[in-house]
Amino acid sequence: MESKTIGVIGLGLMGASLCKALGACGHTILGRDTDEHVQKYALLTETIKGELTEEKIPECDYLFLAVYPGAAVEALEKMASLIRKDTIVCDLCGVKQAVCEPCFTLAQQYGFTFIGGHPMAGKQFSGIKYADGNLYQGATMILVPRQQEDLFLVSRLSDLLRGAGFRSVTVTTPEKHDEMIAFTSQLAHVVSNAYIKSPTAAEHLAFSAGSYRDLTRVAKLNEDMWTELFLDNAEHLGFELDCLIRSLQEYRDAIAADDAKTLKRLLKEGRERKEAIDTEWKDK
């Protein structure tokens, strides 16, 4: 692939890792972070080649918004008039309806292309210090183009991302993305964060099995980011929480009633569900 100029807004874990991965492909990486120390650190460590100033925006072939959802929309609003019409803009946010709707509108208004993005990758640490050029190696990228988008543009972005290490690209709608992510990621984070709050949690040393560790692995989350992501996806996450609470209450009631038959049925249903889903996965 020809060398391109790529601008990245936000040099946290996700943004700075993307800078490193794309930089390693020979592209010219310009970056910007609102934190001056982060900006300097990015230059010193050659994570970016230069600062993404307003004057540089028209030079960018691709622009990535690697900040929280609200900040991503705000950043795009500010620079929309400077973006070239053949530039592809993509975000890395964990919700897509709240980001894609205003960004699609801006893209149409100013003539550039916006394609929503959500890399299925991460670490439990955040910040540029943990940035890793291999973070996206083998990962899936979810892309959310406008419905009437030119597929050639989606494939141009896909090709760039494959260079950064992504193994596969899945195209979906903002609604479908948010519905799925509420279940696979957001609900897991809420449950993990809630699980650790039991009064028993402080005393369990030595009794700790692998299942406890799995259930609480993502409890240590960044509450600023997740508060925004959860509220941006309130309807879908609320639905998942309601399902889970209702389901847990069924087991709870069967246990309180010493009802072995119902409890066994509930557990069997869960086991069979998991087996069916794992089998379906294996076949794909």
Place this chain on the structure above:
Amino acid sequence: MESKTIGVIGLGLMGASLCKALGACGHTILGRDTDEHVQKYALLTETIKGELTEEKIPECDYLFLAVYPGAAVEALEKMASLIRKDTIVCDLCGVKQAVCEPCFTLAQQYGFTFIGGHPMAGKQFSGIKYADGNLYQGATMILVPRQQEDLFLVSRLSDLLRGAGFRSVTVTTPEKHDEMIAFTSQLAHVVSNAYIKSPTAAEHLAFSAGSYRDLTRVAKLNEDMWTELFLDNAEHLGFELDCLIRSLQEYRDAIAADDAKTLKRLLKEGRERKEAIDTEWKDK
């Protein structure tokens, strides 16, 4: 350690793995399973040296009950009169109050020693086919002696278990064990089993992050065994389920009310709790 004769009742994953581990130490292993095919398989594969018939029970220096809680108590009742007074009997069940109380009584009545046991090890597969002499390598064994038990006997059992690969032995009471295990293991299994029941679960291919995989890893459980374990520990597990449901409802309410301040506080509390517990762990 001198070669001993060890009897194992129940040749499933846990029992047969113990046979292999102790057999490798040079002990003579006798085993018994109610399933004839399992019994034959154990002999053919030299997992056991011979069948643990009634006549052989007085030869055993140690006896392990590696069956479900109800079956363990029943097995001990049947053979109690045949057990030598210097024999140590131990079970491998996941609940301790329901097993230890009747077994302590039998031990006192017939003069042998009973020490409850729960190995912090396992696999997601069950049965002798998955038995593994290294299953207990590096694991913790929870031991639950009678309060007035001779500590010399506890340490005799510990020494035997260290030979089988256990790295450490933790001594506790039946009540404490059941309280802790409700949180670290049983609750995790219920949540995992409930999590997969969302209607969204069947459609999430490609959106699946590590957090989903962690949360549902133990969903594929043996419902016969877990129904018995859960009902034997109904009070503690019920308490944990109530805590978790109440806690999840708090996040749910904050999300429904679009209340960023409360949601952020709830998430922060969970993060800080997890950090504090992880730090405490690291120091031990």
